[in-house]
Amino acid sequence: MVSAGDFKNGLTIEYENNIYQIVEFQHVKPGKGAAFVRTKLRNLKTGSVTEKTFRPQEKMPKAHIDRKDMQYLYTDGELYHFMDVETYDQIAINADQLGDALKFVKENDMVKILSHNSVVFGIEPPLFVELEIIETEPGFKGDTAQGATKPAIVETGATIQVPLFVDLGTVVKIDTRTGEYLGRV
Incomplete structure (x- = not known):
């Protein structure tokens, strides 16, 4: 569990049944009233960015994101196929889940497959x-x-x-x- 007072840029948290990455945060202590933390959160499944405020003592679970190196094989229109180069296991990911992540990736390039609790939700292309x-x-x-x-x-x-x-x-x-x-x- 991580408290809102300990937020850092890049931290991933579970909030309202979604996985968010902290894009930006700011501790605010107004002259009157209680302090709060203003954040910009990116939903890792949809890519949308929202703004939320938290009390500094609010706690939420830290989300552990698994990153696995896989090779991009090919696309058949709707599905993109990837292979684990160690075990030769293949997975197919729907085009809707990837968005623009593959627009600079050629066939046979290595990418990182992102998953949370064994559910794949996206990829990271090479930098x-x-x-x-x-x-x-x-x-x-x-x-x-x-x-x-x-x-x-x-x-x-x-x-x-x-x-x-x-x-x-x-x-x-x-x-x-x-x-x-x-x-x-």
């Missing part, structure tokens, strides 16, 4: 991936405006913003948390 640009406008000589970008589609089908000098066939490094171009490989 950085290297993908090839398959579609983009050509850059023109003389386009030297500082910081100018153009849209590009990578081999997984996701669209990112890249500098004007990046051409078709270029392999780029991408931060999967923000979808930001980090450089050429």
Whole structure:
């Protein structure tokens, strides 16, 4: 059990039959009345962010999230298939549960499968991936405006913003948390 007075960013808790991760918290001590903790909580199953206030002495169970390395095999439209590389066990996860988590992941890439009480609720892609640009406008000589970008589609089908000098066939490094171009490989 963890009390609201001991909250930290990134902590996972069980609250109202859901699993939440603390995105942001603030201890508030008004001039009049009792102190409280204002939080922003991300529901790990739905991805929605809500704001809640707690009394500092309120206690709730800490949620233990299991992270298991698995290999992304393929998709058949509705289901995404993953394999444990040690035991060769395979699991299928519904597309609704994953959301945009796989938009930068290619087949055979390693991901972390997230589960709570043996119930899988999502995945964590690798922090950085290297993908090839398959579609983009050509850059023109003389386009030297500082910081100018153009849209590009990578081999997984996701669209990112890249500098004007990046051409078709270029392999780029991408931060999967923000979808930001980090450089050429």
